[in-house]
Amino acid sequence: MALDDDIALLARVPVLGGMGREALRLLAFAAETRQLRTGDVLFRKDDTSDSGYVVAMGTVAMLDEGGQDAALVGPGALIGELALISETRRPATAVAREPTTVLRISRPMFRRTLEEYPQVAQRLAGALRERVLGMSKDLSAVRRRLTDLDE
Numbered sequence: 262m263a264l265d266d267d268i269a270l271l272a273r274v275p276v277l278g279g280m281g282r283e284a285l286r287l288l289a290f291a292a293e294t295r296q297l298r299t300g301d302v303l304f305r306k307d308d309t310s311d312s313g314y315v316v317a318m319g320t321v322a323m324l325d326e327g328g329q330d331a332a333l334v335g336p337g338a339l340i341g342e343l344a345l346i347s348e349t350r351r352p353a354t355a356v357a358r359e360p361t362t363v364l365r366i367s368r369p370m371f372r373r374t375l376e377e378y379p380q381v382a383q384r385l386a387g388a389l390r391e392r393v394l395g396m397s398k399d400l401s402a403v404r405r406r407l408t409d410l411d412e
Contacts, residue, residue, distance in 0.1 A: 264289055267364060270317055273337040276388065277315075284378040288371070292364040297321075297357035303340070308351045310344030312367045319361025323353040333358065345371040 267289035271277050277285065294317075297303060303314060303321060314321075316338045323340075325331035331353060334340060343349050345368055375382040 267292060267317075270315060270337065270364065274315055274339045276339055276342050276385070279384050279388070280374070280381045281378065284374050284381050287374050287377065288366055289364075291370040292366050295363050295365055297361040297363065299357055299359050301357045301361075303355035303357065303363065304351050306351055306354045310341055310349045310351055310368075312365050313339055313341040313345045313371070314355075314363040314365055315339050317362040317364055320358040321361055321363070322356050322358050324356060325353065328354075330358075344368060 264286070268282065268285045271280075271285045271289055271292075272282075277288070280288075292315075295303075295314075297319070304310075306324070316334055316336050318336055320333055320335050321338075321340060322330040323332040323334065340355060340363075341351070344351075345366060348368070375385070
């Protein structure tokens with residue numbers, strides 16, 4: 262893919278889209294393109310994470326404990342966004358379900374981008390804060406429903 266195509270792809274990713282063209286250019290330039298064949302494993306559950314992956318073309322399945330497709334992700338999806346910020350363990354195995362192209366964004370490169378574009382880091386922190394608050398509200402609603410069932 263051409264650099265401008267990679268920038269356009271990254272701009273479609275909700276977490277990355279607000280970064281601005283120059284920050285996206287830096288990420289796109291440093292991103293590693295990986296080609297996967299049907300059945301290739303991108304990573305395995307419990308692997309140490311060091312990067313996130315943006316699906317450019319194709320489909321990646323996230324497998325549950327039983328090896329079944331728990332989720333299918335396609336073009337424009339970011340897999341492993343938490344890995345861009347912090348070292349974690351992969352929560353699932355990711356397998357290509359068809360010929361697939363992904364862009365690998367390393368944590369050090371992502372952090373460098375945030376350092377070079379501090380306004381991007383502030384926007385990202387705000388977006389993450391909103392997502393955490395949303396999840397907290399969702400969990401509170403589930404708790405209320407479960408409590409109501411117990412009564």
